[in-house]
Amino acid sequence: MADAVIQIRNLVKEYDTITALNGVSFDVKQGEILGLLGPNGAGKSTTMKILTSFISATSGQVTVDGLDLFANPIETRARIGYLPESTALYPDMVVWDYLVYCGEMRGFTRAQCHERIRSLAGRVGLIEKLKEPIHTLSKGYKQRVGLAQALLHNPKIVILDEPTSGLDPNQIVEIRQLIKELGKDHTVILSTHILPEVRQTCDRIVIIHKGEKVADGTIEQLEGKLHGTHELVVGVGWDGDDRGEPIRQELATLPGVLKVTHSHGASDPIRHQVFEIDAKQDMRAAIFAWANDRGHTLVELRRRSLDLETIFQRITSEA
């Protein structure tokens, strides 16, 4: 992939008796928000810890912004902003001093640190907490401090391990919005258990299960892969008492349709019958034309989508 900022090839991490990663490969493109999903212990955090040089891999290659991660750990760390799952900060420090400390460790002068903290504090919602000791902050504010240190050097790549865990619903919405904004200027890798978060924030997902990559693509691509066929839900206005059997038979004769089942009857307020169709191809245009020809009232016509929970469950149970 030409514009890949991160390239991971055959990544293996073995602990004494456990293989945490077993040949994982994927790329992350410039400006992409990638969701790294997987059950507990699947290898997500291990992947992130390797990317940030916290631990090394047993074998495999990782390239970060064109640099070999294992040969240039310091240079690649400089390009990455990292929010670990624990978000452990020094409790005895004041937020401002902590961020200055992180900035100085990244080679900035004090004046540069001050300027960056001022410009970042509003973005992460920390303005009123800058002079407070970290140990007095709530979990949500600590998370914001962790995010601030990860963004302080305006890194090309931002790696966030469970960024919304332990936050209240309002904070979650704010952090998700921030992550979406980050995607405009940064490449973001995000690990989470919260699947709606992935649908709302991520451009693409990689699912890791038992140390192996089991899925990689957009949510729509994964849905298509799981379905195998095109599934449609069709609602047709019908006054008869036979649960729309004549309509079901008509639909079944359309070219490309594999199977039609009657789902249920409804009146809201138009009385209609709902059918589920499996087809070889997307039949929406053909069904619209059929209804128009036959003078039926089309009340509903949509592709049936799987929710991400279902996709996740199916993929990780199949693997």
Next chain:
Amino acid sequence: MKQIWVIARRELASTFDSPIAYISATVFLVATGLMFFFGIDGGDDYFEARQATLRPFFDAAPWVLAVILPAVTMRLVAEEKNSGTLELLVTLPVSDSRIILGKLLGSMGFLFVTLALTLVFPAVVMTVGSPDIGAIIGGYLGLILIGTTFLALGLMTSTWTHNQIVAFILGLLLCVFFWTATDALIKVAFDRPPMALRLLTFKTQFAAFAKGVIDIRNVVYFVSVTAVAVAASTYTLKSRNWR
């Protein structure tokens, strides 16, 4: 280099943010003060000796440093491991050796502050007599060297564990062992201990400083042991990669 200073500054501030620093400094001042004025091991005390000298202080101080310095260094890495802050620290663009050197330098700040507080002893001696200034300077240089070596050993044990108490006990045992136990063991093993073996102990190496003699070989010895402990600490920190 800047990163080492940044870490050292944070460590020094954090050390003095904890009561352990104040307790350790107080213990050092009280213990060395008592031993200075009232003697150690039943020897002559300051008043009986009727000499303007700091020898009793320089004889006593390494003992107390061997006990208090591991208490100061125990948190350096063990606490970061336990709280999880180590993950953020080592994923910053800084090498493991700089992290260790920064932490050692920060803890040396505590040593310097504590030793500076004892300057009251030479001040007292100077008011009543004319002590050998060279001996005092030599003695303090020796304390800085042996203190730094104790700090490096304590730092090393702090990298071995998540538990600060374990780090303290191991550090204490190592410091006391190298200060005096090696000497005692050699004396038990040999009627006439070979000089080469006796030179391994901190006590032998420090003896010249206490007399005011600055021998470059003693300096090299303490610097070498410190360097080995720093290298071992860096190695342990790096070893997270292989687990």
